[in-house]
Amino acid sequence: MSNILNKLQQKLAERAAQGNLRALKTSTGLIDFCSNDYLGLARSEKLRELISQEEDKYKSLPLGATGSRLLxxxxxxxxxxxxxxxxxxKGEAALLFNSGYMANVGLLSALPQxxxxxxxxxxxxASMKDGLRLSFAKSYSFKHNDVADLQQKLKHATGQIYIVVESVYSMDGDKAPLEELAILCDEHNAALIVDEAHAVGLYGEKGEGLTAALGLQDKVFAQVITYGKAMGNHGAAIVGPKVxxxxxxxxxxxxxxTTGLPTHTLLALKCAYSLLPQLQHERERVKQLAAQLYSQFNTIRGIRCTPADSVILSVFKEDAAQxxxxxxxxxxQGFDVRPVLSPTVPEGKERLRVxxxxxxxxEEIVGLVQAIANHL
Known part of the structure; x- marks a missing residue:
């Protein structure tokens, strides 16, 4: 066993030497510029009260699912x-999974033949890439949001074609060109799969996501809807045709x-969906604050902030070691901001994710901008 332990320790030492060793930490009391709780539902007292009321109605159900849903x-x-x-x-049917990671792995490992x-x-x-590694289909990457590069690579496709994207990218915060991709899929009889994890709650009249906001639900074969971000909960669903x-x-x-989700999670999701249509003001407010922060960041010499229209902002410095x-x-200074380093992002694209x-x-936004400017 000592040989195994030494090998593991060596791998950890290599990562530490690269400055990329991960460790768990808590951030109690810091001003949150880190979490994915965009609309504040994870800390919503109104949501907590609704869940409590619903739990009283479903006392006959067990706390846990007790087994897989097929048993x-x-x-x-x-x-x-x-x-x-x-x-x-705006889909025909939905199927719940226990997390966004498991939904992507479960879909992409099974669907392409x-x-x-x-x-x-x-x-x-990473969950998409891991799912594809488990698939027997051939898979190829294309340059980020580059429809021309994708079109060139489509010439080499065989069998059923699938195109897999995020509607809003978790690291870069930018949007996929869904309308262009939908046209391309029509031309090549391809199935478009869209991960809506960072768009649900923020886009659409009721926070349905970017697919529905653009009226593309009939052009998208499958949407992956994740609940650990703006919905303030846990789990995920795949929305698409009944078949x-x-x-x-x-x-x-x-x-x-997989054992099914516990009853409390199901009730929390049901209640979150009942609140989501009422949060149009919150959707507009968070985008307004993000635009303000983006504008102020780009007045600071020595950093670059992207993108211009997202609540997920990346702050870059020429020297990533800083x-x-x-x-x-x-x-x-009280601001919960984290660096995102390789291998989570490619070398050369390290950033602060805000x-x-x-x-x-x-006031918190002004304070964060001043804190960064003072440190440079």
């Missing part, structure tokens, strides 16, 4: 919530061999 774990609340999800995101071809944006989430739901129930190992000390200095929330104040 003992299914009950009517699952089916009710999936109907709500499908209607909300041997002989098929999958093209995915190089900036796609896709049935297929995943039969072939997605991430669904088949990012960790800068983040630490900001945390010591997230804006509806509960951030203009």
């Amino acid at each position: 003992s774990g299914n009950h009517p609340l699952f089916e009710e919530l999936e109907r709500i999800i499908a209607a909300y995101h 041997r002989g098929d071809t999958v093209f995915y944006d190089e900036a796609s989430h 896709l739901r049935e297929f995943l129930i039969n072939y997605s190992r991430a669904f088949i061999y 990012l960790k000390p800068l983040a630490l200095a900001l945390q010591q 997230i804006v929330h509806v509960y951030n104040t203009e």
Whole structure:
């Protein structure tokens, strides 16, 4: 066993020498510019009260699912919530998974078949790439948001073609060119799969996501809806045709061999969906605050901030080695800002990832900008 322990320690030492060693930490009391709780639902007392009221109505259900949904774990609340999800995101059907990671792995490992071809944006989430590694289909990346590069690579496709993107990218914060991609899919009879993790809650009349906001729900084969961000909860759902739901129930190992979500999570999601249409002011407010922060960041010499229209902002410095000390200095001043380093992003694209929330104040934004400017 000592040999194994030494090898593990050596790998950790290598990462530490590169300055990229990860460690768990808490951030109690800091001003939140880090989490994905864009609309504040994770800390919403109104949501907490609604969940408590719903729990009283469902006392007959067990606390846990007790097994996979194909065995003992299914009950009517699952089916009710999936109907709500499908209607909300303007799809035929929905299927719940235990996390966004498992939804992407479960979809992309099962759906593309041997002989098929999958093209995915190089900036796609790790869960998408991991799902494709488990698939028997061929998969190729294309340059980030580069439709021309994708079109060139489509010439080499065989079988059923799938194009996989995020609507709003988790690291860069920019949007996929969904309308162009939908046209391209029509031309090549390709199926478009869109991960809406960072768009749900923020885009659309009721926060349905970017696909619905653009009226593309009939052009997108599958939407991955994740609940750990603006919805303030946990779990995920895949929204698409009824036959896709049935297929995943039969072939997605991430669904088949997983215990179903607990009752409390289902009720929390049901209540969050009931609140989401009422949060139009919050959607506009958080975007307004983000635009203000973006504008102020770009007045600071020595840094570059992108993109212009997102609540996810990336702050770049020429010397990436200065990012960790800068983040630490900001945390010591009360601002929870984290660096994103390789291998999470490619070498040369390290940045501070700054997230804006509806509960951030203009005074906090000014304070963060001043803290960064003073440190440079």
